[in-house]
Amino acid sequence: MQFGILNKTFFARDNALIVARKLLGKFLFTNIKERGLTGGIITEVEAYLGVKDMASHAYNGHRSNRNESLYKEGGIAYVHLCYGIHNMLNIVTNKEGIPEGVLIRGLIPVYGINIMKERRGIFNLKSAKSGNDITKGPGNLTKALGIEMRHNGALVCLDDTIKNGNNLVLEVFIEDKGIKIDENMVVITPRIGVDYAREWAKKPLRFHLNEKIKFV
DNA sequence: CTTTAGATCGTCT
């Protein structure tokens, strides 16, 4: 596997669970005009397994304007508003018509930390939230990275069918910088906030890095 | 330390 921005084939896999696991240790970036590069190491994800998954927005084939992006091909963003306040970022997986995806739930902040603090409204350097907390939680990380509903449906990876120049305009993208995540670094649990999903609420579809893992 | 309420809005009943 080569380093660099991930390719569409990475997300085209037929199982969101595999993609979720592989996204741990990758870098999620935004590069938004007038603000610059922000990003960090992905530490927490959840897989949503399509029409059979009672916790998925596409359960039982449900389809509406809200979740239309989920039905697109792997490698684009599905952004939705949660609780009227928070933007959630999913990376769509699998092929067009199969609505699977991975919810990004946590990062270790690495690039553009001051920009991310500013977006979070954190100005006091002594604040308890001046550490990794600024990109911990799915709502917090989208706010820190400046991800909004306008990114819903946006391509977040390289596309072989497009010439390289077109990829330079990606505002959101995921990059492999060579971090290897061993099995003993990964904790697997049920997903958060999906108690309504009956037996699917308990399935081990959340992956996160052991908190003791340190990088750099 | 744990629990609770309030914020806030698109979607579905």
Next chain:
DNA sequence: GACGATCTAAAGG
């Protein structure tokens, strides 16, 4: 009119 793939501050023990 209810309810989220959430977060925070504040109150309680």
